[in-house]
Amino acid sequence: MTSRRIISTEKTILDKDDHDLTFDSGSGQQDPSSTAPAVPMDVILKLLAFTLAMVVVPIGSYFATVHTLFKGNSTYAGALAAIMANVVLVGYVVVAMSEDQTEQLEAQKKQQGKKD
Template sequence: MSSSSQSGRLPVGSDKAAGTVGFSVIIKLIFFTLAMFVLPIVTYYYTVNGIFDGNGTYAAGAAAGMANLVALGYILAAVLEDKEKDKDKKE
């Protein structure tokens, strides 16, 4: 039989805490998921008539830019969280 079981258990020798996800990680995921859904839509509708005078192409570009900013923010939050965990392990 292999070292990992098919019944959902962790591999032999692994730490049980390694498979758990913290509450703050779930909150960040929910926040960035909502931001990825809401902010580009709000950006499009705000800019299509408010800034770009009905030009949907530019408004769609602004919405795409907002989606990229949200994705970049999620990546930065994940990197900073990982650095904090590494810092805590060293101490």
């Protein structure tokens, strides 16, 4: 196999500075870089809330019911904790799907607004 030789006048990625890596839109002016977050803050907060619920709800339901509701039977309390974990998981899926549908509806409204 052959390897590519670097010509001495050619810059490698390590030799290029930030000015060489910026993109030009063709108008002679450089586009400012976007500093907006890749993921919206409300999505991060929902994920953190469901993560906390995934830890607290099953463990809390186990310890809350093992001696009160099930009279020390840890099998039933563990089963309830597993069911509660699934409830939290299904809740997250429902919230994520409804959020996705609202984005699609907003896009449709924008398209209809442009047609009118």
